[in-house]
Amino acid sequence: MxxxxxxxxxxxxxxxxxxxxxxxxxxxxxxxxxxxxxxxxxxxxxxxxxxxxxxxxxxxxxxxxxxxxxxxxxxxxxxxxxxxxxxxxxxxxxxxxxxxxxxxxxxxxxxxxxxxxxxxxxxxxxxxxxxxxxxxxxxGGDVFTGPGGTVITVSGAKGGVGATVTAVQLALASQASGQTVALVDMDLQSGDIASYLDVQFRRSIVDLAAIADISPRVLSDAVFSHSTGLALLLAPGEGERGEEVSDRSARQIVSALRSRYEVVVIDCGSQLQGAGAAAIEMADTAVLVTTPDVIAVRGAKRTVRMWERLQIRKAEETLTLVNRFIRNTEIQPPLIEKITGTRMANTAVPANFKELQGAVDAGRMHELDAKSTVKQALWGLAGELGIVKLPAGADRSGGKNAGKFKNDRGSIGRPRRRRDGDSGGRGTTEGTR
Incomplete structure (x- = not known):
């Protein structure tokens, strides 16, 4: 042999x-x-x-x-x-x-x-x-098999820019298309995915931190099966316990999830910790969420530079998503791209918090109206990231989704060089006027 x-x-x-x-x-x-x-x-x-x-x-x-x-x-x-x-x-x-x-x-x-x-x-x-x-x-032994699923991390340039809403909707979009999806709250001290999805829970990611060998059975005991079909691995109710999740245990947890689910979406929050850094380093795509204002864009630049200094992720390997996008604002996606050195998502999420307020206040983000332009934009982003099952030949760029921003990229993975004089695309905010 x-x-x-x-x-x-x-x-x-x-x-x-x-x-x-x-x-x-x-x-x-x-x-x-x-x-x-x-x-x-x-x-x-x-x-x-x-x-x-x-x-x-x-x-x-x-x-x-x-x-x-x-x-x-x-x-x-x-x-x-x-x-x-x-x-x-x-x-x-x-x-x-x-x-x-x-x-x-x-x-x-x-x-x-x-x-x-x-x-x-x-x-x-x-x-x-x-x-x-x-x-x-x-x-049928109790072992993981297969090459592993796709890991997407979502981080905020600063608090309150919409990273959690983005993570939740990406996971819901992927699950609705027929994928097996795990949604992980790795904002260990202040994560609130449970509140967004109306979940009462006892077990959290901390329960896996001290386990040397995470089998599928151990993993299934720690996750919460949501009514939507999502598998939730939640942040601890006591924020101080987040320190128990080291970067080493985070790597093991992410590897276990990736081996069990087709898609793993991880909310890393806006504060960098060892566990979140390990997840971002392991991710297939790291999404950085910002809003089109000076403070948030400065925060995005600061985050990207820190990731580079710590050798977590290069700027060009980071995908920036503009949330609460308004067409006539002075700060447009091409400027954010230039400032941060990152790639920009083809999709921009329109500024329309009124659509979200009822679902957020009720803790029922999974029941957000399908006609919501915010939801349509984020589900379009899921297609752009390749974490939804689409019919053969379907467009992954977001189609007719509201808030779509097209730049000069053929795909999110391969930026094309701009021609001399090309100033980049312009944003739109359909349905947000």
Whole structure:
């Protein structure tokens, strides 16, 4: 049997050494090394998206991989791709590290400098384990399967710009189209999704913070099944308990949700905490909500710069949504795009709070009138983000939704260069006059 091996080694010299040894293993099919944790997860997700049979039997993780630490990366790979045998390569052969690696999901440990005999033994053992798991994976065991769903984070440039309303409506739009959706409140100290959806709850995200191995059964016990079909993972009722959710536990929680649901929408609030930072870093799309006023736009710029300094997310990888948009305001989306350096959503949400007030006051955001221009714009944004199931050939740009703003982008993923003299698009606010 041929063993497919994917090394994740950031150091070029170590990568060459490991690749040379792997090429000498009998019946081994080593892939080209990946240089960081993000590239490893993306590669595995792509292979799993084609077919679970395309996944390698063995993944080698070098101790100096980054930006996610090696043990956290092993935990994420083991959780999202449970049929892969992960082997850690490290200079630390202490019992403490060995125990920590096994708890994270590793199937073996190879010490540096790497010897051929030890590498061959660990790879063979991990491959045999992987083959056995794949043989029984279809028997309905309590494990996560599949490449994982899409993670969208929603953050506010400052408090009160509409991040929570945006997150709730994105989740509702995705669920209404037939997706399985989890809505997470990671505004840990002041999150209020429960109030927006009229929920009385006992369990929260804090109940998962101290669990080392989040199985589907454990996860299902922590989420609240809403009448709309959304799975809600809520912020704690006591804000001080939010400190119990570390960045490490947040990564594990997001990975567990992503493996269980097709779409995961996370409200990160406007204050950056370790847990929220981890979620934003892991997200497929990070949405930053602002309003077209000086204070909010300054807040958006400050947030984006902070994310860049902390190496959480680059400005060009952030999607900015303009909420409460008015056509004749001085601050237009092209100016916000220039100030923040982010990509602008094709959709802008019109300023029409009167439509929302009844639903907000009653805590029934899920019952917002379908004719609401705000709802139509946010559901159009969900289509733009690709988190709704649409008929073949349907337009994801928002169609005739109110508040639509078209810029010079063909899609949110690939900005097109502007031609000289092109000043960008203009906004509209249909139905808001």
């Amino acid at each position: 041929t063993t497919r091996i994917l090394p994740a080694v950031g150091d070029p010299d170590a990568a060459r050494s490991v690749t040379t040894l792997l090429s000498q293993l009998p019946d081994a099919e080593p892939a080209a090394p990946v240089g960081d944790s993000t590239q490893l997860i993306d590669t595995l997700a792509r292979l799993a998206g084609e077919s679970l049979d395309e996944l390698p039997e063995v993944v080698l993780v070098h101790e100096r991989i980054g930006p996610v630490p090696a043990l956290e990366l092993i935990r994420e790979v083991s959780l999202r791709f449970p049929a892969i045998g992960v082997v850690l390569i490290t200079a630390d052969a202490s019992p403490g590290l060995f125990s920590a690696a096994m708890e994270s999901g590793a199937r073996g440990l190879v010490t540096l400098p790497v010897s051929y005999e030890e590498l061959a033994n660990r790879v063979q053992s991990a491959a045999q384990w992987s083959v056995g798991v794949r043989r029984h994976l279809g028997s």
